[in-house]
Amino acid sequence: MCVPFPHNKTSEREESKHRHIHFVSPSLSLYTFQDTMAATVKQMSLIVSAFGVASFFFGVIAENKKPAAGTPVRGNDGVSVTCNYPSDPTVALGCLSVIFLIASTVVGYLSLFYPYKGKVVPQGVLLKHTSFTAFFNIALFTAGLAAMFLLWPIITEQIHLTSNVHLDVNYECPTAKTGLLGGGAFLSLDSSLFWLVALMLADNAREDYFEEQEEGNKGESNSDVGVM
Numbered sequence: 001m002c003v004p005f006p007h008n009k010t011s012e013r014e015e016s017k018h019r020h021i022h023f024v025s026p027s028l029s030l031y032t033f034q035d036t037m038a039a040t041v042k043q044m045s046l047i048v049s050a051f052g053v054a055s056f057f058f059g060v061i062a063e064n065k066k067p068a069a070g071t072p073v074r075g076n077d078g079v080s081v082t083c084n085y086p087s088d089p090t091v092a093l094g095c096l097s098v099i100f101l102i103a104s105t106v107v108g109y110l111s112l113f114y115p116y117k118g119k120v121v122p123q124g125v126l127l128k129h130t131s132f133t134a135f136f137n138i139a140l141f142t143a144g145l146a147a148m149f150l151l152w153p154i155i156t157e158q159i160h161l162t163s164n165v166h167l168d169v170n171y172e173c174p175t176a177k178t179g180l181l182g183g184g185a186f187l188s189l190d191s192s193l194f195w196l197v198a199l200m201l202a203d204n205a206r207e208d209y210f211e212e213q214e215e216g217n218k219g220e221s222n223s224d225v226g227v228m
Contacts, residue, residue: 038118041203044111045196051104052192055097059150059185062093066157066181070164070173083164083173091161094154094181098147101188105143108195112136112202121206132201139194146191149184153177 067090070083113123127133153176160175 039111039114039116041111041116041199044107044114045199048104048108048111048192048195048199051100051107052189052195055100055104055146055192056185056189057097058093058100059097059181059188062090062097063179063181063185065093066090066153066178067175068178069175070160072171072173074169075165079167079169081166081169081171081173083160083166083171085161085164085173085175090176090181091154091158094150094157097181097185097188098150098154101143101146101150101191104188104192104195105140108139108192108199111195111199116206119206119210121209125209126202126205129201129205132198132205135194135198135201139191139198142187142191142194146184146187149180149187153180153184 065088067086067088070085073082073084074080075082112126113121115121127136156176160173164173
């Protein structure tokens, strides 16, 4: 005669509990990871500042390294001149300045509308604030102006270096216009500062928006209690 093995309900409950724990724990760790990796206003401001300072740094060095002019060498034909320019990192440093300017602008723009702590604020709410809109537009305009000041001498210098043979015996072998790289570097730094001011104003607008939302929710709950 076969005796049935008694069914242990306690062990089944423990096993199901362990299964449930193993199923939930990855999601909990994922949420913890996301909370840890979430950006803050302070972190965004530091990134924008670092990119702006780097763009300024490379732009100023590019301006200082730029030669005043090349050396004209007359060709054997008597009608052409070959310009010999000293080796300098002006174009490379200028390109780095532009890259960091773009990075500062992109991060600065995204930092204004980033959902900090998972809370999203409509763009229309931020743009209603006059001071925020003013500094937002100033930051965009300054970034565009800085890009123009940096790109113009970089492109001009590259053209001088590559097209260095001229059919003019009086050609003086000039370089890019002096002062543009330095001016672009200062404008790039100014742009990052304007992004920081806009970020500060956006943070204040976010706090005001959420305070109004909380007060509105409290008012609705109190009115519901009064009706009941």
